[in-house]
Amino acid sequence: MLSIKNLKASIEDGTQILKGINLEVKPGEVHAIMGPNGSGKSTLSKVIAGHPAYHVDGGSVELDGKNLLEMEINERANSGLFISTQYPTEIPGVNNVEFLKMALNSKRAFLGQPEMSDEDFKKLCEEKMNLLEMDERYRERGVNDGMSGGEKKRNEILQMAILDPKVSFLDETDSGLDIDALRIVANGINHIMSPEKAVILVTHYQRLLDYIKPTYVHVLRHGKIILSGGPELALKLEDQGYDWIEEA
Amino acid sequence: MSTATSKFIQSLPNAEQAIARLRELGMPRRNNELWSFFPVAKIPTPEFMGTDFATSPAANPAAPPTTAPAHSSSDEAVQKETDFAALLPIANLARPMIREIADGADEMAMLKCNNDFGHTVLEIGKNAKVSLEILDNKVTHDIAAERFDINVGENADVEIFFANPACDLPLRFRHFNINQAADANVRFSSICKDTAIGRVSVECHLKGEGANFDYRSLHVLDGEASQHSRLTIYHEAPRTTSTQLARNLLSGSARVSYDGSVIVGYDCTGVNSSQLVNTILMSEDASVSVKPVLKIYHDDVECTHGNTVGELDAEQMFYLVSRGIPKKAAQEMLMRSFAQETFLPLPDSPAKKRLMSSL
Numbered sequence: 001m002l003s004i005k006n007l008k009a010s011i012e013d014g015t016q017i018l019k020g021i022n023l024e025v026k027p028g029e030v031h032a033i034m035g036p037n038g039s040g041k042s043t044l045s046k047v048i049a050g051h052p053a054y055h056v057d058g059g060s061v062e063l064d065g066k067n068l069l070e071m072e073i074n075e076r077a078n079s080g081l082f083i084s085t086q087y088p089t090e091i092p093g094v095n096n097v098e099f100l101k102m103a104l105n106s107k108r109a110f111l112g113q114p115e116m117s118d119e120d121f122k123k124l125c126e127e128k129m130n131l132l133e134m135d136e137r138y139r140e141r142g143v144n145d146g147m148s149g150g151e152k153k154r155n156e157i158l159q160m161a162i163l164d165p166k167v168s169f170l171d172e173t174d175s176g177l178d179i180d181a182l183r184i185v186a187n188g189i190n191h192i193m194s195p196e197k198a199v200i201l202v203t204h205y206q207r208l209l210d211y212i213k214p215t216y217v218h219v220l221r222h223g224k225i226i227l228s229g230g231p232e233l234a235l236k237l238e239d240q241g242y243d244w245i246e247e248a
Numbered sequence: 249m250s251t252a253t254s255k256f257i258q259s260l261p262n263a264e265q266a267i268a269r270l271r272e273l274g275m276p277r278r279n280n281e282l283w284s285f286f287p288v289a290k291i292p293t294p295e296f297m298g299t300d301f302a303t304s305p306a307a308n309p310a311a312p313p314t315t316a317p318a319h320s321s322s323d324e325a326v327q328k329e330t331d332f333a334a335l336l337p338i339a340n341l342a343r344p345m346i347r348e349i350a351d352g353a354d355e356m357a358m359l360k361c362n363n364d365f366g367h368t369v370l371e372i373g374k375n376a377k378v379s380l381e382i383l384d385n386k387v388t389h390d391i392a393a394e395r396f397d398i399n400v401g402e403n404a405d406v407e408i409f410f411a412n413p414a415c416d417l418p419l420r421f422r423h424f425n426i427n428q429a430a431d432a433n434v435r436f437s438s439i440c441k442d443t444a445i446g447r448v449s450v451e452c453h454l455k456g457e458g459a460n461f462d463y464r465s466l467h468v469l470d471g472e473a474s475q476h477s478r479l480t481i482y483h484e485a486p487r488t489t490s491t492q493l494a495r496n497l498l499s500g501s502a503r504v505s506y507d508g509s510v511i512v513g514y515d516c517t518g519v520n521s522s523q524l525v526n527t528i529l530m531s532e533d534a535s536v537s538v539k540p541v542l543k544i545y546h547d548d549v550e551c552t553h554g555n556t557v558g559e560l561d562a563e564q565m566f567y568l569v570s571r572g573i574p575k576k577a578a579q580e581m582l583m584r585s586f587a588q589e590t591f592l593p594l595p596d597s598p599a600k601k602r603l604m605s606s607l
Binding site: 049050051052072073074076077078083085088089091092093094099102103106107110142143159163 | 562563564566567568569570571572573574575577578581582584585586588589592
């Protein structure tokens with residue numbers, strides 16, 4: 001489904017952040033990526049999404065056999081990729097619901113489908129907002145505008161729920177969430193997840209993985225995946241940190 | 249109100265006085281602060297009452313300037329008038345449309361001049377609530393000039409706005425002279441999408457304690473458009489407040505200037521004034537010139553000014569596009585939000601509805 005091979009990327013000053021990432025994600029799988037700060041986790045998500053601040057030095061990222069790196073940013077999204085960044089951007093003045101509708105209809109146009117009617121979109125929106133226990137105020141607000149960290153993360157998952165991507169890359173979705181919000185967001189992700197889809201979670205803590213059971217856990221350090229394992233790896237990391245890996 | 253009305257109206261210049269004053273001032277030049285950003289060479293030399301302005305005494309320094317005989321209460325006012333655009337409609341014999349709005353009235357009105365040169369005089373009574381939309385005038389020549397003299401009574405609440413469709417008139421001037429009594433509140437809002445050369449000048453006198461003037465303008469320009477704003481706010485009483493927010497979205501070779509002055513007089517304690525100009529340049533050839541001027545003659549005041557020039561926010565663009573929205577549509581969304589934010593703080597009113605719907 002998503003195949004990342006020897007992905008290398010650098011920032012404008014030439015510093016290489018990703019130094020050869022390899023990752024195979026199959027339908028139905030949940031991959032957790034953990035690692036110390038500055039190891040390249042957020043960079044990985046942005047490079048896959050096509051953020052202009054990063055330069056791809058080599059490697060490939062394929063989604064269902066198509067090279068994402070050759071696509072425009074919006075084409076990557078419309079092909080089924082969803083990236084939730086650690087700090088969702090605020091866009092005052094762009095209404096949340098109008099933005100969601102525009103995004104959904106852009107995807108539908110890309111896939112050769114007709115625009116969704118206002119009525120159907122309203123129903124879809126209501127259904128997903130109920131799932132995430134979001135109140136009506138979200139409709140009137142600007143995209144992430146003035147929202148708390150937790151509200152922004154919930155808003156990101158609402159977008160994920162509506163856009164229905166094949167692969168979602170969620171960068172520290174659990175940060176800024178209180179206990180109840182974490183449960184709601186995690187339940188939302190589990191609800192959206194299906195055997196045809198995949199999720200990559202970037203997290204520092206086991207607590208999110210208590211709700212969303214990972215198929216694999218990877219440790220990213222110094223721009224490379226240096227260790228992979230099952231869910232038990234996350235528990236060990238929570239208990240012992242990362243130093244033992246280098247020692248090993 | 250009739251006594252006050254007569255005073256106010258009598259203080260306005262007549263055509264003869266306006267022509268005389270224009271001859272004294274001469275044609276606008278770039279070295280005149282009022283016109284420093286304006287393409288003055290585009291202004292044709294006017295003819296008044298069959299007399300070629302170019303052959304007037306002002307064009308011949310040896311000849312003494314002709315002034316109107318001192319015969320009316322307007323003499324002092326007209327001698328203070330320094331803006332060519334403010335005098336032009338009167339000198340061109342614009343027949344003043346005089347309207348009085350009674351104390352406590354609640355009115356909505358649309359103003360439209362029927363000629364190239366228009367002069368509107370409004371006397372708004374105490375506690376009145378007025379919404380004035382200014383429509384484009386019917387233009388038959390290469391130049392149009394409109395003047396508005398608006399006297400706002402105590403505690404009146406007035407909104408003045410225009411959001412005209414794009415106009416290709418080669419040269420257009422609009423001049424507003426606004427006087428506000430105590431606690432009068434005026435909101436002045438405009439959207440300009442014109443494609444040629446234009447200038448809006450506003451002189452606002454906050455004469456009564458507690459008066460408030462709120463100015464919001466948006467220019468959405470492309471091509472060779474060249475639009476200029478000149479604003480002077482006189483805080484002439486204590487605890488008066490003013491806000492200026494000018495936003496520009498410029499493409500092609502469009503050019504905008506904003507020359508905004510705030511003058512706070514002696515003994516005007518507790519004045520609060522802010523000025524902010526935000527510009528987004530969508531092309532390398534688009535340009536903006538901004539000149540803030542603060543003249544403050546009292547210590548206990550708060551005046552701020554700021555100016556930003558940039559492109560569309562790259563992170564916001566990325567966010568929208570990363571959700572599948574095509575680049576062009578994302579740009580339009582951001583431009584629209586930038587534009588809408590200009591008017592979002594306005595209270596719900598006909599002005600807000602009209603301005604937002606025209607974006």
